[in-house]
Amino acid sequence: MTQDNAGKDAHARTPTDDPDAAALYSVAGGVATITLNRPDYRNALSVEIVNAIGDHFEAALADPEVRAVLFTHVGNTFCAGADLRAAQPGVPQPTLRYNFVEILEKIMTCDKPVVGRLAGHVTAGGVGLAAAMDISIAADDAIIGFTEVRIGVAPAVISVVCLPKLRRADASELFLEGERVPAPRAAAAGLINRAVSRELLDDEVASTLRRLVRGGPNALAHTKQLVARVPQMPRAQAWEWTAELSQRLFQSDEAAEGIAAFRERRDASWVPPEE
Structure with missing residues (x-):
């Protein structure tokens, strides 16, 4: 599998929309997959791609068959952050229907687990997107970095999702130097969950989603x-709060089914059938 096709082919996904769309969407095995699909522009956060992410994420959250959401990408970059072309005078822009901050907040607070598959470079706002997810897994040759200071700005908005994951020493070094670091360094700092060899990336992501x-x-x-x-x-x-929550969950129908399934050595009713 080539890297350019990995985001489309992993887990036998069949895109359900225009293959030239800014982001693709498909559902299989209880997993909704959102594939960033602007490799020529390094999947930068253009109005088109933010709108597509927002539409697809809303669809995933509204679908009771979707149990988890996967973000992946086409090309050598997961996401390069802000679309700097949009700042050029005279460049027309479509209407922005979703606020990127609202998308990050929803990823963090929604009811469904969100997983990131990072098979390429991740910079600036793309790091914030990956950090907002519950589990982000990167190829060990991916490069990750806060490059904002190199163009005279700061990683302001994404600091809200990144700083809780980082020690202050790591945050200061990564934010202030503006260097891009290998994925294993980002994993060691807590920014992403783990880095695995590119050959094992799709299997690792698939195993995580199955769990x-x-x-x-x-x-x-x-x-x-x-x-x-x-x-x-x-x-x-x-x-x-946790004592009250625990009591409420143990008394739920879901817990009754889960405990019965455990005793009977079968899958619980909510586990999607294997495809």
Whole structure:
């Protein structure tokens, strides 16, 4: 599989829209796949690509058959951040229907796990997109970096999603130097989850998604809340909130089905059939 085709061919996906669209969308095996599809422009966050991401992500969240969302890409760059062409005078732009900040917030707070497959370079706003996801897996030869200072700006907006994942020392070095670093360095800093060899990337992503869709939909949604909210709570409040949540979940129909499936050594009813 070539890198340019990897985003289209992985997991036997069949795009359901225009193959020339800014981002492609398909659903298989309980996973909605959003493929950034502007390789000639390094999948920069143009109005077209942000609108397409927003449309597809809304579709994935509204579809009860979708249990997890995968972001991937065509070409040698996952996402190069802001589309600098848009800043040129006289270049007409379509209407922006989605705010990038709102997309990042929704990725972090939605009920469904979101996974990133990074088989190429990731810079600037693209790093924020990857950092907002629950699990980001990169090829070990991918290059990741906050390059904003090199063009006279700062990684301001994306710092909101990136800084909670980084030690201050790592954040200072990565933000201030503006260097692009290998994916293993980004993983060691906590910016992404892990880096694997390019040959193993698709298998690693597929295995991760298979594990995720085995979780109960309600359980996954509340587990995302745990990760986001508990570290921000005073300890006494955290004990109270998590105890109440645990009791409520154990009394749910989903838990009854999950426990029955465990005892009967079968898949729970929510696990998608293998294709």
